[in-house]
Amino acid sequence: MLAGRLNVKTREFAMVDVPVPEPARDQVRIKVAAAGVCLSDVHLIDGTLGLGRENTVTLGHEVAGTIDALGAEVTGWQPGQRVILQAGERNPSGRMLTRGVDYDGGWAEYALATATTLVAIPDSLPFDQAAIIPDAVSTPWGAIVETANVRPGQAVGVWGAGGLGAHGVQLLRLVGAAPIVVVDPLPAARERALALGADVVLSPTDADFGQRMWAETDGAGLSAAFDFAGVTAVRDQAVGCLGAGGRLVLVGLSGQPFTVADSTAFSFLQRQILGHYGYQPGAVEQLVGLARRGRLDLSGSISDVLPLAQAADAVARLQSKEGNPIRLILRP
Known part of the structure; x- marks a missing residue:
């Protein structure tokens, strides 16, 4: 599959072919439908922000899509369900880990997520808008x-x-x-x-x-x-x-x-x-509910949608503020 990978040491970003990942027992595999491009991604590439990894990482912490495969111990979810992924999770020691920073994110055709980080979204909420709820x-x-x-x-x-x-x-x-x-x-x-x-x-x-x-x-x-x-x-x-x-x-x-x-x-x-950094548990669910009931309109937040292969162009546009974007979306 195609993925946007950052070499942590050299800061070189490139679209490369990598194997489709297999979910662990407590994970699901998501077929990515939309992934947001954030200024934090720009800063990860230019070195302003540090990375927790020592080698390479797939960027992207704003991700929406459908469940493609379930790990052996995952219950309560079914293939085909529409979901967004929390932007991070805590490891066993309690440290907060960020998707697309400490572990592979969603600038890819498929992404892995611990089942507990999934949030279901209604059919009325487009993937492009749903993807930006975690973080933006x-x-x-x-x-x-x-x-x-x-x-x-x-x-x-x-x-x-x-x-x-x-x-x-x-x-x-x-x-x-x-x-x-x-x-x-x-x-x-x-x-x-x-x-x-x-x-x-x-x-x-x-x-x-x-x-x-x-x-x-x-x-x-x-x-x-x-x-x-x-x-x-x-x-x-x-x-x-x-x-x-x-x-x-x-x-x-x-x-x-x-x-x-x-x-x-x-x-x-x-x-x-x-x-301030990130958000408290339950925030994504609250915002999905507000959007579903028409209290929050995110339709004007999507400044443009680009193919995943053009991720580097999206980064350059955000860095230069071309068109004064709110959010650019990558679509595999």
Whole structure:
């Protein structure tokens, strides 16, 4: 079968032929129907993010498809069922392992998954939309409802309206945050944020940025600010927009140091900086339910669909932000 493999040592990415994998006793084999291309995949290839493997790995942590074969001990599932795969799982020691990072992912014609990581999806949810729920949708969902504990009526800021931030806007509106202020340097991204439900959009370089931010929050500042970009300048700006007790949630990964310039004011106002990664158990099931009942519309999230063989082109397009994509999908 065809698979998108990354050589961990050389950072060389290539589409290669590999054997179709056989499921272990507790695994299922999935015939992949759609796999998302995430900025994290780009960073794995360019070396910004480290890998847990020592040799090569098939990328792709956003995967949807149908069950193709069952391991000997798997019960409760049948071939042909439509499923998405959780983006990771814990090993026996409790360490979280990520699909497409610590073990082979879904940029392939077939993928293996432990049966406990499967989530059934309804026929009404297209594979392209379902595939992006683990990570592109569930990561901002976890940041909002778990890490930041956003409540209705709280003022929030979103820095970066790309693959994570665009869904963050939708989900913040779903939980009743208000106002939702989106900050992005790209005019097209700001327009998109408005269409998705933002109340206010700002450029980070606006001459009256601070004045407008505080005016929109009635002088109280933000209850929560989300860095979906993973950029130090974003974090510097966002922390200064927090009100008393405000939380800055670091969702975008940067690997760079971050310094609080005025630690006295930070402490006096009891502000917080919170790290976030992934999502809590049950989040994917919640989001599938919201999509099934029409509370969450992901139809506008799929910017383009490319053949699996063109994975390298998809990576280049995402890296250059060609067309300002939310999510690109690979289809075997």
